[in-house]
Amino acid sequence: MRRSPRFLLLCLFGLLAWTACTSAPSGPHQTPTVKTVDPLSGVAGELDEAVYQVEAIAGPVPKDSRLILRLPGAEYPDNFRAMIPTVRAALDGLDLPVGAGDARGECPSPSRSRYEVPISLPQGLPQGGRVIISVNKYRLPLRAVAQLPVSLAIGWGKSTTTEPLALFAEPVRAGAAVAVLADVPSTADPTEKIKLRVTGVDRYGNAAVPVNREFRLESEPQDLDLPDVTIDEQGQATIELRPLPAGVYRFSLIQNDQRWGRAGPCLVTDRPAAKKMLWGDPHSHTGYSDAYTTAGPRDAWAYARDAAHLDFAAVTDHAEPIWSCGLRPETEWAAIRQAAREANQPGSFTAFLGFEWTGSFPFQPGWPAHDGHANVLFPGDDGELCRADRPDCDTFLKLADRLTPLGALTIRHHTIVAWGAAAAPRMPVATLPVVEIFSSHGSSECLDCPRAIPEHVTDAGYAVQDYLLAGLRLGLIGGTDNHQARPGSRPFPGHVDLAMDAGGLTCAVADENTREGIFAALRARSAYATTGARIWLDFSLGATPLGQLAPAGAAPDLRFTVHAVEPLARVEILRGDLDAKKITVPFKLESAEYDLAGQWRDPQPVRHAFYYLRVTQSDGQMAWSSPIWLDR
Numbered sequence: 001m002r003r004s005p006r007f008l009l010l011c012l013f014g015l016l017a018w019t020a021c022t023s024a025p026s027g028p029h030q031t032p033t034v035k036t037v038d039p040l041s042g043v044a045g046e047l048d049e050a051v052y053q054v055e056a057i058a059g060p061v062p063k064d065s066r067l068i069l070r071l072p073g074a075e076y077p078d079n080f081r082a083m084i085p086t087v088r089a090a091l092d093g094l095d096l097p098v099g100a101g102d103a104r105g106e107c108p109s110p111s112r113s114r115y116e117v118p119i120s121l122p123q124g125l126p127q128g129g130r131v132i133i134s135v136n137k138y139r140l141p142l143r144a145v146a147q148l149p150v151s152l153a154i155g156w157g158k159s160t161t162t163e164p165l166a167l168f169a170e171p172v173r174a175g176a177a178v179a180v181l182a183d184v185p186s187t188a189d190p191t192e193k194i195k196l197r198v199t200g201v202d203r204y205g206n207a208a209v210p211v212n213r214e215f216r217l218e219s220e221p222q223d224l225d226l227p228d229v230t231i232d233e234q235g236q237a238t239i240e241l242r243p244l245p246a247g248v249y250r251f252s253l254i255q256n257d258q259r260w261g262r263a264g265p266c267l268v269t270d271r272p273a274a275k276k277m278l279w280g281d282p283h284s285h286t287g288y289s290d291a292y293t294t295a296g297p298r299d300a301w302a303y304a305r306d307a308a309h310l311d312f313a314a315v316t317d318h319a320e321p322i323w324s325c326g327l328r329p330e331t332e333w334a335a336i337r338q339a340a341r342e343a344n345q346p347g348s349f350t351a352f353l354g355f356e357w358t359g360s361f362p363f364q365p366g367w368p369a370h371d372g373h374a375n376v377l378f379p380g381d382d383g384e385l386c387r388a389d390r391p392d393c394d395t396f397l398k399l400a401d402r403l404t405p406l407g408a409l410t411i412r413h414h415t416i417v418a419w420g421a422a423a424a425p426r427m428p429v430a431t432l433p434v435v436e437i438f439s440s441h442g443s444s445e446c447l448d449c450p451r452a453i454p455e456h457v458t459d460a461g462y463a464v465q466d467y468l469l470a471g472l473r474l475g476l477i478g479g480t481d482n483h484q485a486r487p488g489s490r491p492f493p494g495h496v497d498l499a500m501d502a503g504g505l506t507c508a509v510a511d512e513n514t515r516e517g518i519f520a521a522l523r524a525r526s527a528y529a530t531t532g533a534r535i536w537l538d539f540s541l542g543a544t545p546l547g548q549l550a551p552a553g554a555a556p557d558l559r560f561t562v563h564a565v566e567p568l569a570r571v572e573i574l575r576g577d578l579d580a581k582k583i584t585v586p587f588k589l590e591s592a593e594y595d596l597a598g599q600w601r602d603p604q605p606v607r608h609a610f611y612y613l614r615v616t617q618s619d620g621q622m623a624w625s626s627p628i629w630l631d632r
Helices: 005-023 297-306 331-342 396-406 466-470 515-523
Strands: 033-038 047-053 065-072 086-091 102-105 113-121 132-140 145-156 164-171 179-183 194-201 214-219 236-241 245-253 259-268 276-281 310-313 349-358 369-377 409-412 434-439 475-478 505-510 527-530 536-541 556-564 567-576 582-590 593-603 608-618 624-626 626-631
Touching: 033 297, 065 132, 086 113, 113 132, 179 245, 194 245, 194 259, 259 624, 276 515, 297 310, 297 331, 297 515, 331 349, 349 396, 349 515, 369 396, 396 409, 409 434, 409 515, 434 466, 434 624, 466 567, 466 582, 505 515, 536 608, 536 624, 536 626, 556 567, 556 608, 567 593, 582 593, 624 626
Parallel strands: 179 259, 276 310, 310 349, 434 475, 475 527
Antiparallel strands: 033 047, 047 132, 065 113, 065 145, 086 132, 102 113, 145 164, 179 194, 194 236, 214 245, 245 259, 276 505, 349 369, 369 409, 475 505, 505 527, 527 624, 536 556, 556 593, 567 582, 567 608, 608 624, 608 626
16 A cells, blocks of 8 residues: 655654654753662672662663663672672563673772673663663672662763762671680789770671670689670670789680680789880771772771770871872872871870882882882871882882981881892881881791791892891881781681781880880880780890890890790790801790790800890791890
């Protein structure tokens, strides 16, 4: 049947009108409505699912548009391998083309990266049309967070730009508690109440509530009348124990005849203690640089204070863009400074402002492959961010010359690691009072020492012992180098060992828990390092304490006292001969005791020497005193 020209013309106008309506409507676009059907929230570290609905209520969406689903980069031990979730989308029951999800962002850190999943709308979306987006097998962050950001954006038609549609902030909660972290002060006097701090933790270290929140508190020695411990709904408890007579005490939290946590040792003595033993972590990272977390500095200092029960901590995010991740000087450095001001509580918790200087990073094309790494700590709320790609900070000596007049400490670390080693001659004597001997990477004491960093250089001259033999008078400290925004992270039964997680600690023997007091202790080398356990030690040569230079001609009479967390394996005194450039172990005592004291006189003293104490527990945890120097 023939159609009239008028009829054909009307059909053409109708087709054009329909095309205009569905592909390029005049005026502003009518934004679809988005709602959550099933939120992406659950238990930290587990796989989860979510459902979102996009509906064109106000008007149609043009042809060739696209939706973009954006999810935070996941946190898990091998974070550099993107773990892409499965995403499906359907329009009124018919599947839509979903692109392969991809990890996007300026660097692999979850705080700077995201999963982007494009969803094509080749025919657009008619008014009233409804798209259902299903997310499957998304690995939730390992860290419990109050707000996990998930967003949807839309690209209209063939436009290359997108505009936001919706942002969802969804919670991730901690898993079931598998252990408790418990701590007491390392020293007390018989008139002083002892504060016991307890935090329940899930397998990733999140503060968690045990199913049964009641614990029996036991002590060693066992003749004490102690209260029970009840953990609150935040997974924490603080108990003030009555003053105790002089002695060494350890405390255990027991439930169903199982030990969930252990605190101590605590030395109660009626001898006046001139200084405090303060535990801290001077080396940790957050999502502001290359950490495997979205958490920032405030989260880090809160964890250090409330979960790790530290006395002090520093956030030392990378100043340089390694892996393309580094501090944004115009925004994040100011935010860290503000967070440090807020977290610092003189007398109870000390927060240090700092950053990590990265003079070696062979994984980054064009980056220097020499001069190692160093942490910079500032004594106050202000400090200069000095990057290794600046001409006035491109070597460690220049860095120290630039920042030492500002009162900063520059601290070398993981000195033997293959990708960041630094030889001793590059270190200035006057500007570096301490060196980090242990972190989550391992020990830098020497290449064949216990718990040495596995991936280390093979040449001499890079180990901490080499620095000491070069004549540098350095105190020894420890830090975690934690990359989870968790300073002071430690292993516990049921703990999942994450990448660059649990590591060393520093005990600063200081006058007070303030920035001034701890800085003075570090400058005076009045400190020692552990692998994370709060091993109590004292080491002296006559009246000269650890970290100091003994009077010329003093007798080489050395004394030590050790109170261990677990049974000891051995205690060693190491001697460095500065003339022969050699370190030996002339004293070694094997013991399975918890508490050990002794003295030793060097039968073959050398003219220019230093001595330090090395302690090893039966569980492999270790401690190193700062050396004592003796010139005869």
